[in-house]
Amino acid sequence: MNLFGIFSQIEKADAEAGDKLDFARRKMLKTATVAAAATPAFFVGMVNKAFAAEGCAGDAVAILKYALTLEYLERDFYRAAQFKAGLLPAGTRAYVVQIAKHEAQHVDLLEGVLGLKKNELQPKYNTGTLNAALADYDTFLTYAQALEDTGVRAYKGQAACLLEEGSATAxxxxxxxxxxxxxxxRHAAAVRHMRGLRVWASSGENGMEADPKVYAHEDMGQQGGADLEGYFNLPENKMKLxxxxxxxxxxxxxxxxxxTKDEVLAIAGPFFASMM
Incomplete structure (x- = not known):
């Protein structure tokens, strides 16, 4: 196995590959035997770890702080909607108030886990973006859906990072x-219900007038190497029309x-006065 040749090809595609691979190598050597470290499987695992980390917000503490920043935004977004006169039609206020309470609980939990004082890492917002998102009820719901669906996928993106890290904090x-x-x-489903949409993300029925980046990669026809779209074309399923x-x-x-963190910031970043 010509490892030097492979490293050379990887570095041609990614100028930072050397640093990434060195970090992954040191991390894996902590738990691997010398014999195992010489195998092709070890090399493949090292490459996977090195480049999977690109989507992570950092170590466990950094990931929790990243999550906390998003929770601050969601909490304050719903609170602003709650207290803006004339924004919420009758019958919808209870939903918004309850979601705001949930987001506040999320903030309290994350601050507690991190050992922070209340609102210690409170971000500053771009008031222009925030005001535009609260221009009217329909616009508010559009942005609420975007933030909730982004939040769901942001947590999912970092969960794998925490699982991979395996530290006591993680x-x-x-x-x-x-x-x-x-x-x-659940919040995403509630907001979709308020918009008269299906309560789950659905191709062509997301009602998004704002940002298609929220649903990037969602049209994958394969999962775990299985061609799930092709399943419907099997002879035994064709009769189901x-x-x-x-x-x-x-x-x-x-x-x-x-x-990934970068993908999330491309969506939520405009709400902040400075990037996270």
Missing amino acids: KVALPVALRIHSVEA YTPEMAKRTVYESFDEPL
Whole structure:
């Protein structure tokens, strides 16, 4: 196995590959035997770890702080909507108030896990973006849906990072992140219901007038190497009269794809006075 040749090819594609691979090598050598470190499997694992880390917000503490910043935004977004006169029609206020309470609880939990004082890492917002998002009820719901669906996928993206890290802090952080993740999904469903949409992300029925980046990668027809769209074309399933569009939509609705930190910031970043 010509490792030097492979390293050379990788570095041609990514100028920072050397640093990434060196970090991954040192991390894996902590738990691997000398014999194992000489195998092709070790090399493949090292490369996977090195480049998977690109989507992570950092170590467990950094990931929790990243999550906290997003929770501050969601809490304050719903609070601003709650107190803006004339924004919320009758019958919708209870939803918004309850979601704001949930987001406040998420902030309190993350601050507690991190050992922070209340609002210690409170970010500053771009008031222009925030005011534009609260221009009217329909616009508010559009942005609320974008933030909630982004939040769900952001937590999913970092959960794998925490699982991979495996430190004592990560083992505490992972269940915290997963507990919040499921509630964000409920919020997303509630907002979709308020918009008269399906309560899950659905191809062509997301009602998004704002940002298609929220649903990047969601149209994957394969999961775990299985061609799920192709499943509908099997002879035993053709009698069920699935059209190609129905097959695509069914797969789309059945799975949720993670977002990296950079992808999340491309969506939520405009709300902040400075980037996270």
